[in-house]
Amino acid sequence: MSDAATQAHGDAPLVGDHLAMDLLNTEARKDDALIDYWRNGADVMGWLARHGVRLPPSAKRPDPAELLAQATALRTLARRLIDARRNGAAPDTAALNRYLHAYLSAPSLTAGADGALVLSRVTRAEPLPALLGPLAQAVAELLAEADFALVKQCEHADCILWFYDRTKAHKRRWCSMSTCGNRYKAAQFRKKAGAEKA
DSSP, X not given: OOHHHHHHTTOOOOOSXXXXXXXXXXXXXXXXXXXXXXXXXHHHHHHHHHTTOOOOTTSOOOOHHHHHHHHHHHHHHHHHHHXXXXXXXXXXXXXXXXXXXXXXXXXXXXXXXXXXXXXXXXXXXXXXXXXXXXXXXXXXXXXXXXXXXXXXXXXXXXXXXXXXXXXXXXXXXXXXXXXXXXXXXXXXXXXXXXXXXX
């Protein structure tokens, strides 16, 4: 789905190229107003489903208000930790570890559709840790393993979206060329056209 189509449906853009970056991008800015794509628990569940994070059908569903509160708290924590790490500081990981320690899982060996054996992890946690654990794990993996020279924010002055620059030359500047990149090019063209008229 294109960035424009994603945003037209009211969903957070998936431009981060890393689950932890997309977590931060559930908040954006448009026309100097902050947009929170998580207005309720259903929004959080929908976003998690887009990332393949689902509860088993037989699992108890979490309280929507509690899911929203815990997910936004994790997002705030992730932003603080990633900012600290990006600025060369050693982040305090105690709060993130609470999410990680609550996310209990066990290995499971099953036959895939083609008959090949597939080893995966199956959650054994309560609903909230089961849903938020993969997000906390993505943040932890980013903090521990990422090249933080590649953790970037969009360079457009009106954008606050984050991304992990996996481009070959590592020169990505925009959350998306189809939105912020084109807005920048259009502004530069107007500036150049105005200077030529003057």
